[in-house]
Amino acid sequence: MDIDNANTTAVNRLMEARPILKGVATARDVIPGMKDNLFLHAGPPIEWARMSGPLRGAIIGAMLFEGIAKSEAEAASMAERGEVEFDSCHHHGAVGPMAGVTSASMKVYVVENAEHGNKSFSNLNEGYGKVLRYGAYSEDVLKRLRWMNDVLGVALADALAASNGIDMRALIAEALHMGDEGHNRNKAGSLLFLKLLAPLIAKVVKDDAVESEVLQFIGDNALSVLNPVMAACKAMTDAAHGVEGSTIVTTMARNGTDFGIRVSGLGEKQWFTAPAEIPVGLFFSGFSQADANPDIGDSAITETAGIGGFAMATAPAIVTFVGGTPKDAMNATLEMYEITFAESKFFTMPSLDFRGTPTGIDIRKVVELGITPRINTGIAHKNAGVGQVGAGLVRPPLKIFEDALVAFAEKYQL
């Protein structure tokens, strides 16, 4: 076994994956293993008893949305009694930001990897304020979800059906040249997304008022493209998973309680977890570090695929989230080259003379140098339903990489 050869194979599969946004469909119709009483969530698998506030809130909201429960109390007690099932999005080819809760009736983006044929899924982005992904489940949250399912989702589904799909790899590459890093900053990408969708939506939506409403919703939300970007990254990293002998990380995800990673050369459902840390960053008015929930969300799939915090050099506008300067943005990316196996062939950064983004986290390098991946993230309030309270930086615990290294050595009898 040659680890370097295996890693070359894994990162090449990651980079050469060609994620195309093919459509929007109902989760139960497209997500493998999806069923009516199953609720997918972000991060590694977790039982109800250990779930944090925002994740519980999102589960309750989704149960209300599905009509499985009639009230918060009923939903909570059903969950407690084990009357509904939970599973990690990642076991079903799916990803979702923050709580990442996805239920059977929800509309999801369908991304297909044209190179290797695997599919990935992500829910639709709700925008800012009180939203399900931060654990809010009030009536206006549910009302917006229903509108998204019945109006926005249908318009997107029809629009995409009228196209050949949207090449997400090309979109991300372009957005990186426009100041996005693809995780915390998706302003440019969302506008590109709107630009591509607008003519299609105009073609398929007959009602002018609905068309205006849909375009307004997509355009107002600078995170519109985050979910398809995450699904694209998921399609890429899934393509890199399962390469025998590879030490490349194929998943980094958090459920608000635990941070988990998976490694290409190890098992499909073999997670290495440790308590998630609380992100450090800037807070909205009236909030402080004390309000922050431990790290949550599948959005670290962007860093796993070589963008987000790894591409900070191309997004100096947001480096101030951690009180930094454009120089720090450069250094952030340079630091991530230390622990990655390759440089992206497709995602480049003008500020580094079009060098490819650091791609393919190698657990060997993480452990050897003691440098953990840098993840840009939104910060959720620790109580369900309050929403986003800030944004900043978080790193996974070093221990999970050490555990993965030990497991790797055991599996391969090193």
Add this chain to the structure above:
Amino acid sequence: MTVVKWEVRAGTYYDSVVLMQLQRGLLGLPGVADAGVAMATPANKDLLAANHLLPENVNANSDDLLIVVKAENDQSANDAIGQVDELLLRRKSSNSPNFFDFRPRSLSAAVKQLPEANWVLVSVPGRYAAGVAREALDLGKHVFLYSDNVSLEDEISLKKTAREKGLLVMGPDCGTAIINGIGLGFANRVRRGSIGVVGASGTGTQAVTAHIHNLGAGISHAIGTGGRDLKSDVGAITAHQALDALARDDETKVIVLISKPPSPDVATGLIAAAQGTGKPVVIYFIGYPPPARKIGNLQFAISLSEAAELAVNGNWELVIERKLPITNYLRGLFSGGTLAYETLLGLQASLSPIYSNAPITTNQLLEDPLRSRAHTIIDLGDEFFMVGRLHPMIDNDLRIRRMKQEAADSEVGMILFDVVLGEGSHPDPAGELVPVIREIREKRLETREPALSRVEGLEFVAVVIGTDDDPQNLQAQIDQLREAGVVVFRTATEAVEYVSLRFVTSKQSYLTPVNLDQLKQPLAAINVGLESFYDSLLSQGAQAVHVEWKPPASGNEKMAALLAKMKSKKEN
């Protein structure tokens, strides 16, 4: 009791991130309990209201910047609002970008940052140093290995790897080098010049290079080897590479070779290599008896300062007649004991192994005086031969028989002998020896394969000691010998020099030449370890990157062991 003060800046847009930063700045001011800074959009106003930061009668809309401060008293609140501009400005001034101060943590990242670097300076703790050096070699870089406590096995394996790749490993425990005008480690500032130095001693190299500078000359390159390079186990791998490189370097006109006492076999090999450079070489093996003051292109110094002086001022009128070198053995048949001894002393540095019945060191002892082996110097006046016999200065019989015996050995390429004239000696030694020499020659020619040239046959060299007043007629003796093809010298020193130059002693294994262009490029280096070495490189105008090095897995031995296994797996 707190007070709330606010300010509206109409039509002023700031990115929310800038404003969050400003807000944090305000919160850090004395007496400030809370602060809110935001564009006054409906959503932001709701947020402020929820946190009791929205003044009731404020009139601001989406295009306006709203700044609210809650403080202990009026003074604090007003002071805080008064500092908004300063806080906004302060952020900007700290934004001046300098993109080149990233400190990599690994050698591979450093190489990407400074790809033109050909050198890696390693000064990490000894038990990690070999690993870092090995990585540097894998990346195709020369290594300046300052660290000590590197095992001998590691040193040998590193140097063998380096030799195959045409790379230098200077060290371990190498204190000093000067490459293309830039000092590595501890080095004096000396001018560029035409003197190259190979130094197995750091302070020795400093003393010599400084003295050369003070004498008005300069240094092309000073290549360190580390103190153990000249031990038998290592075999002077780096010193040989360095000599070879300096020999090929056009800028280097004179070479100085300095070492603490080398192993005798290593010294022999290096002297041969130094001869092979074809350039003037000053050798100072501290504490090692110099074989001569001068042998061909070599001069032997007796102090560091003299080494420098010879390099700068040495009389280097060289006429080295390089006939085809002799590849077989020397046999020296002396009637004079001291002549034999001085010859052995002079030749032991360049001919190895060499034996004698009158050895200088015990390992030179010839077990059976009647049977020569390898290079041999025989004192025929030794008691062993004297039993019932006249001294060989009077009676040539023993020497003639021994000459025939040696000539019958096809491995012998040269016979060296002395002819001591004067009162009491044989009246015509040449007259007795010359017919024998002719006879031996003819016999040898008959038995040899015709393709072999005469030069490769058997060469006779004589040292004739005498004066023109001696009864034997000095000139006639010399003429007789020369007519018979004997190479004649008047002193043992000259004979030693000649003999040294006639033999090939270098048994150097294959050596990939060091790429001279890499030595001549403006020096760019990666420093791993002592930060002062990095500062010193920069202050000398060299390009350098400093690696923020930590032990693998931050010293977690279990993890480090696993990583090492995974690395060795890779090599399999």
